[in-house]
Amino acid sequence: NAGVTQTPKFQVLKTGQSMTLQCAQDMNHNSMYWYRQDPGMGLRLIYYSASEGTTDKGEVPNGYNVSRLNKREFSLRLESAAPSQTSVYFCASSESGYETQYFGPGTRLLVL
């Protein structure tokens, strides 16, 4: 039982490049989330998926797209990376939208 896994662990991009961050959970959770965390700050919600087949914007969605591929997987895509997107990205999942959230180890992204 791995919980929430994220790939890659670390990535360096040039401005304008695209990439997809992958997240998977093996807890049969319905809801999944993407957060970003900038240095010295708390987490901010980018997008969430309340259940398979649905996605909604969070607090800071601009510059990102998401796909809930199936119940297990929730990906985050940066179409044209910008230096302002340099951050640590965390994926999380929960049984439902108001239950305890379980977080992955994070993806550290540097955009030059």
Add this chain to the structure above:
Amino acid sequence: DAKTTQPPSMDCAEGRAANLPCNHSTISGNEYVYWYRQIHSQGPQYIIHGLKNNETNEMASLIITEDRKSSTLILPHATLRDTAVYYCIAQLTGGSWGKLQFGAGTQVVVTP
């Protein structure tokens, strides 16, 4: 969702109890108080949550005042591994879909 207020930092001696306060004066009747912590560079980790009654688990105790306007997280015997940022969050539950609103948290440093 209710806003929470926490002190930015606190120190604690190893082996002593750490008492972390949180104010949530605008909390509504259907919002739980959740505590998470984030050890450096890792994903946030769930600690405990409660609605009205005091709660205890293997990690910590949660004391909620009768008027629910504040709470205290107690780490009974702090260890060096408890050094982390601790987040107090008010989360909707009971039929309402909620999203975690992370603030800046309290940086706890446990010293030998």
